[in-house]
Amino acid sequence: MAVDRPARSALVHSGPEIARSSNPNVSVSLSQRTLWFPLHLTEASALPTAQPSGASSTASVPWATMTTTSEIFIATVLSLAILSGCKSKVQTRNRLNEKQFPATILWAWERPEDLEFLDSRRFGVAFLAQTLTLKNQDVMFFPRHQPLKVPPEMKLIAVTRIESQKTTDQRPSLSPAQREQLVKLILQTLELDRVSAIQVDFDALSSERDFYRALLQDLRAKLPDDVPLSMTALASFCAGDRWLADLPVDEAVPMIFRLGADDRTIKDMLAAGDDFREPLCQRSYGVAIDEPLEMKRDASRRVYVFNNHSWNESSIGALNDGWLK
Numbered sequence: 001m002a003v004d005r006p007a008r009s010a011l012v013h014s015g016p017e018i019a020r021s022s023n024p025n026v027s028v029s030l031s032q033r034t035l036w037f038p039l040h041l042t043e044a045s046a047l048p049t050a051q052p053s054g055a056s057s058t059a060s061v062p063w064a065t066m067t068t069t070s071e072i073f074i075a076t077v078l079s080l081a082i083l084s085g086c087k088s089k090v091q092t093r094n095r096l097n098e099k100q101f102p103a104t105i106l107w108a109w110e111r112p113e114d115l116e117f118l119d120s121r122r123f124g125v126a127f128l129a130q131t132l133t134l135k136n137q138d139v140m141f142f143p144r145h146q147p148l149k150v151p152p153e154m155k156l157i158a159v160t161r162i163e164s165q166k167t168t169d170q171r172p173s174l175s176p177a178q179r180e181q182l183v184k185l186i187l188q189t190l191e192l193d194r195v196s197a198i199q200v201d202f203d204a205l206s207s208e209r210d211f212y213r214a215l216l217q218d219l220r221a222k223l224p225d226d227v228p229l230s231m232t233a234l235a236s237f238c239a240g241d242r243w244l245a246d247l248p249v250d251e252a253v254p255m256i257f258r259l260g261a262d263d264r265t266i267k268d269m270l271a272a273g274d275d276f277r278e279p280l281c282q283r284s285y286g287v288a289i290d291e292p293l294e295m296k297r298d299a300s301r302r303v304y305v306f307n308n309h310s311w312n313e314s315s316i317g318a319l320n321d322g323w324l325k
Contacts, residue, residue: 093250099226107126118154129160132162156195157199190223198219198227198229202232233281239266244278271294
């Protein structure tokens with residue numbers, strides 16, 4: 001989802017009132033709620049890197065003793081079976097269900113949001129926590145500007161929007177150092193009050209997919225095992241492009257709105273009763289409150305809903321009479 005880039009540093013609020021501070025690294029407790037002020041991008045020490053696992057000295061012994069074609073063939077088949085089992089495990093686990101996230105998640109983008117009226121048993125909130133822009137060798141950091149108020153029991157997903165400069169002389173290098181900085185900044189959003197899941201929103205170009213895959217792999221390796229990792233996905237990725245297969249995420253939310261050139265193709269496909277081919281895209285829907293869809297919805301899938309305006313009781317009523325009816 002494209003967003004307007006913030007022009008100055010600002011803060012994210014969670015609580016019954018709004019507070020400001022001249023110190024950007026402040027955490028204030030009010031009524032058992034925390035007002036979080038995002039860290040400015042600094043030259044802090046790099047995140048610790050994972051130690052190389054290395055190869056066991058005994059692992060190569062059986063291969064050294066294999067002298068016949070049949071033995072090699074059997075070992076190869078067993079290895080493929082093991083890898084196949086690992087792949088299946090990555091695809092089937094859904095930590096969002098394990099954490100009992102509500103069936104409906106509201107995206108709270110870059111605008112003031114007062115959602116204290118919501119029933120936290122029915123709704124969760126995925127809020128834009130920061131926008132990170134890749135430019136040349138740099139990662140430009142833009143934290144959320146607008147306040148967010150939610151009930152104390154609300155389950156929260158911190159969303160990081162990643163953008164890359166497309167101007168010829170500013171295109172990102174997509175270097176390991178940039179990837180490491182992205183991982184570090186995304187992990188910091190997990191420290192926000194009551195955040196229990198992470199979502200990455202990056203409309204990666206074909207040339208950026210290897211970088212994105214490596215980013216998600218690094219991120220998953222550094223997250224606690226029980227923390228859900230979600231990503232958004234262009235609907236075209238889900239319909240006929242298998243590059244999402246085996247990504248280490250719990251879901252890829254298909255964005256079924258603002259489809260551009262793919263609008264008619266995707267909507268006709270869904271209206272005909274067809275589904276997205278990618279299994280990771282068969283766990284949720286990403287829709288907009290102002291774009292009704294003709295499709296048979298799978299009630300077991302989580303629904304993420306985007307609103308171009310701040311949420312209020314009227315828009316929630318419209319949502320209940322529309323998508324959630």
